[in-house]
Amino acid sequence: MSPEADTLVQEMLLDATGKAADLVRMFAACFTAEPTLAHQALKAALLDEAKALLVIGLHADRRTVQARARERGMRIFYVDPEGLVQNGVFEEYPIEEPATATSSSATLLSPR
Numbered sequence: 001m002s003p004e005a006d007t008l009v010q011e012m013l014l015d016a017t018g019k020a021a022d023l024v025r026m027f028a029a030c031f032t033a034e035p036t037l038a039h040q041a042l043k044a045a046l047l048d049e050a051k052a053l054l055v056i057g058l059h060a061d062r063r064t065v066q067a068r069a070r071e072r073g074m075r076i077f078y079v080d081p082e083g084l085v086q087n088g089v090f091e092e093y094p095i096e097e098p099a100t101a102t103s104s105s106a107t108l109l110s111p112r
Contacts, residue, residue: 005091052077 011019042065046053053069053076055062069076083092 046072046074050074054079 008019042062046065046068051074053066053074055066055076055078066076083090085091
């Protein structure tokens with residue numbers, strides 16, 4: 001995200017009290033949040049008959065699963081749009097590994 005597209009500084013300057021309250025609520029939510037079923041599933045055993053792993057996104061919570069799959073010699077396929085939708089518009093957001101899997105249309109897979 002370009003500095004021009006990031007509204008945090010503008011929000012802090014125009015409504016410091018309101019934005020500070022938002023940030024405190026977000027920070028507190030991190031400590032009271034419960035893991036979702038999807039996060040719990042990341043710790044589940046890989047099926048013995050599985051030959052490949054499909055990874056949607058390249059975020060840190062998936063790295064352990066990928067490492068376990070590599071240890072078993074499984075092929076790993078990534079689908080990573082390298083961006084996110086904000087206010088109905090797709091914005092590129094390369095945050096980790098280089099984009100090697102797909103565009104935002106998710107039509108191409110690339111094994112690693």
